[in-house]
Amino acid sequence: MKQQQALARGPNDPGLENPTRRNLLVGSAGAMAAVSLLGITPLAKASEPKSLPDYAAWKDRTALIVHSANTMETKRGAIGSGVITASDRLFVRNNLPAPPLSITDNADAWEVHIEGVRNPRTLTVGELKTMGVTTVASVLQCSGNGRAFFPHGAGGTQWKTGAAGCVMWTGVPLKNVVEELGGMADGVRYITGTGGESLPDGLDPKSIMVERSVPTRALDTALLAWEMNDTPLTHTHGGPLRLVVPGYYGVNNVKYVKNIAFTENQTDAKIQASGYRVREVGKPGSPDQPSMWEMNVKSWVTAPLATGRSGRNMIYGVAFGGVTALEKVEVSVDGGKSWKQARFLGPDLGPYAWRPFVMATELKPGEHRIVSRATDAEGNSQPEGRVDNERGYGHNGWSDHGVTVTVS
Template sequence: MKTETTLERGPNDPGLANPSRRSILIGSAGAMAAVSLLGFSRLSAAEEPKSLPDYAVWKERSALIIHSTNTMETQRGAIGNGVITASDRLFVRNNLPAPPASVTDNPDAWEVRVEGVKNPRTLTVGELKSMGVTTVASVLQCSGNGRAFFPHGASGTQWSVGAAGCVMWTGVPLRDVVDALGGAVDGVRYITGTGGESLPDGVDPKSIMVERSIPTRALDSALLAWAMNDEPLPHTHGGPLRLVVPGYYGVNNVKYVKQIALTENQTDAKIQASGYRVRDVGMKGSPDQPSMWEMNVKSWVTSPLESGRKGRNMIYGVAFGGTVALDKVEVSTDGGKNWKPARFLGPDLGPFAWRPFVMAVDFGPGEHRIVSKATDVEGNSQPEGRIDNERGYGHNGWSDHGVTVTVG
């Protein structure tokens, strides 16, 4: 039984082996310039707009921190203590400009090509709906959630804890689609999803496109989703169709998915070959480094955040195990010196969903450092510290994620 999650390389692939663990950095100057022209500008605190961009205008502005025009974080205090994250509070992270919003006008007409099966073909969403259906609760989390805590100043959006939410996804199990098309061809090891974002002219598509490969071990849990939280999948979050891989980091949940291919090798697209790779600070990305695939066990406190009252208080938070169910959550009010068990709150929606938790505590006057530590059913527990890496990925250390509460 392991007591601390570490980043280690698996024997058969360069993914993060737990066997469960781990978005695009656009590396070339030309690609970055092209993206900048399409509206991907970083915003300073003074520049943060009071209103939302058109593609996300339906979101609850007061619940979000706008880091850029395409990166919006849920405020820690807006996460709440429910199992499901409200769609209008869910964080937004886009690697590329979305296709026209009109693609959701007739969602059943959207087409996805399926390759690497014995009978490859193009299917519409309408056809997919006749092949099977399931609903799965799953945490959606950006690979860089927690990046703001890295002391070396990892580049990218400075997410704290709000680049995550728990969502109900409805769609067809990918396994059902593969089986209906005669099964996989021999020798496949990866599921490769290609997004349907609009690509700028004059740029090598492989340098900028969203195309991700994940191990075929995810085939039994992956789905092609057309609904989110019991409503049609919104354009903002990948509608009309998104590849959803429960327990995997958000970049693998390809939006506007236009092709699914079962492949022998990983794609050579930059987002896969060198992007979303875990490496030492100062190193460049390469295919032999661990990839951000399965998520690790994690938790954080959502309330109280700054101040409490003398006497009885309720500490709330959320916890999840990635692809593994949770066993327990412990909470400390003295920075990790002493721990007490918390109680799970609300229904258990399965191993991929998060579990809100609560613990009652009596506070005296002064400062109280509140931290939480989750452990999954396999014995993986959050470490105290972070595993420093160039891009600030996969941070689940309990110390950084705590809050200091003052009681007068």
């Protein structure tokens, strides 16, 4: 499996070739809440709020599970059968307080500093728009999507399937910017993005800031995006400017990006050095553990979810390959004893987008365990089980992601 191969080599191997919201955190209580968001202290379980916070009030409340003011999950049945996830149904995950909403009032004036190139420079979004433009369809997925299925009670938001969506990003290819600035400096191995969130007072910035490093192989596809789904990038999702790395887990897609550095080493910020690291249950995070970079192949059923009628039924779902295009999706209605290939729905928007799928089948009265199994173009298929790990990252096992449907 692709993920297992990558994990075996370790996150520091440069040869891993690609082969807001309102002021949520205030004062000392805010600082502790911010620390909690990065997993430094346990997250307390809270009942689901009845309304959306102000910064996300434009979202479709009926389509969301609101875990907290900064974490909202798309309901499994709200995904639909289209390729693109509607912006008002897309999940929300914020690590820190966002900059003031006013930063989107004049989005073209937002500045990002580029360093680790031959001609370092600070550029405005307006200037970036003169350096080229592209649109890429890509799955945005939280590293912990599927965490709720881990039996050890992994800390963090208990996402099931809804911390993911497929969106259209529009912006300038990062490699265009690098070329404009004379190319990368010598010895560079990582792209390090720094977010522009407000940092709570009284804490070491490195312990709380959102700063992530990914291998320079991502330069071929990374972009600095100012639009999502053909509209200006909202404050909720990182506007005015976001680093987007197609095929990589959401944490690497840095919101409110204010600095891009091409570096020899990974950042020593806590969110990189020990956060988002895959390790055995009970072990602390450290830089020598695999980092949550490229996503693995995955799928799940979106309908039916609980009940159905005897006779012909249409089984719907979504599937994606991470950094690799999909080859096929199979569906089983007997818990994996037998499989039948599904067909893809809608247009193919590229290797980083998901593919909705459908399969017609006859169902008899009784209970049916419906599961799906995706395979990418390199032959990597979803495993049946999960790889247990401390934080519940990267779960793509088909068994846990199935649904039990009662047919009458």
